[in-house]
Amino acid sequence: MNEEITKPQPLTIEEVHQACLVTDGRAGRIGKEIQEGIDFVRKHPRSVSFFGSARFSEKEPDYQKARILAKKIVEETGYTVVSGGALGIMEGANRGAKEAGGNSLGLNILLPDEQIINPYVTESFTFYYFFTRKVSLAFSAETYIFFPGGFGTLDEFFEILTLVQTGKIEKVPIILVGNKYWQPIDRIIREHLYEKYGTISKDDPNLYIITENESEIIDIIKKAPIRKEG
Template sequence: MDEEKKKRRQSVPRTPGQPFTKDELSADAKRRASYIFKEFRAAFEFIGKYRKTVSIFGSARLSEDSTHYEKARQLAAKLSKLGYTIVTGGGPGIMEGANRGAFETGGGSVGLNIKLAEFQEPNRFTTDNMEFYYFFTRKVALSFAAEAYLFFPGGFGTLDEFFEIVTLIQTKKIRRVPVILVGSDYWRPLYNFLRNDLKDGHRTITDADLDLIKMCDNDEEIIKIILESPTNHGNGNHAV
């Protein structure tokens, strides 16, 4: 198609339901690829500033008076005092509780926020934050260079992040660091399912796979697990 035909075609208004042309799809793919690359590069530069981090995940829907919110706040404060920067998805709920604990102790409190149809403001307890358009670039940033991943009760998003990180460690795409489920009242049914059905019943995972996951509610024990694990010190959580 010559340039004159392209111009004429582009000037015709698109009718509802009209399929995209091959050229339009190709141009859109290139535009998206460029934007994705820029977001990845910005994310690596942003998170690479922090040399010692713990990523904390959990529901955006839990209120300030939730016991899990307060647990995240207290545990993050203790980790912050030990020199860890706390990294969350930057939203409300558990994320806010964790950021708040770090913020109130004067430590690093990072939020990696996401643009949603229902706009989600970064919580007010971050010392630094970055906004993402794509979920997958944000997930890479949340899993990059962390010394541990702590999972509090959450919904689909938290479960998605949990299974992705466990799979990345299982397949040696990222180094093994502690993956800790905090809040046994919420996590025990899932842990029992993994052990009894997947491991013992169907044998679709192994003892070694299940051993990648710890479930613990005691702050001191959680901190001990993290301190006794080899750390990355900001070098990137890459495969061995």
């Protein structure tokens, strides 16, 4: 059997863009939103995406950690900072990027109760569908940084992790910030999924790294390949 058929190659951002050339009905709307979302993130070929809870106020340590980290990333790499554009960790990251004079993007989602775009976003794109937003998020950055969060944050973490694990997108750095939050989740992945149940491979937990060291994070970002050029 043809090995190229049985072992798919990672999707590129251009392949996803071209696959959405549908113009009629709801499928057309979905395809158009995916195309426009990809066009939006592709304007910024060097970027880092932040994920985390929208519930943290600026008084929370994690908010300030995201703010300081995003500011240092912009100052030391010049990269664009991308977030969901809402409050909490997202606001902290956008705020730090803007304070450093960098590009601060928001990939927002239209909800029944209006979602506020934080005032530190310098450019935004609003999605109607959650899954089209996920497509753009999957191709939005050279590095993904996850802070503590709720179901949405965990959903996005496991989405990116699964896409890398299955080879649907090329390997990208996935950084988890917040040892007390992420280490129990890491133990579930290692002790239950791998050791007890054997539902993942031995190397799968190595697809992400848990660290709070800002210098280490910035070094990882600098070494990550650029995904949206060429």
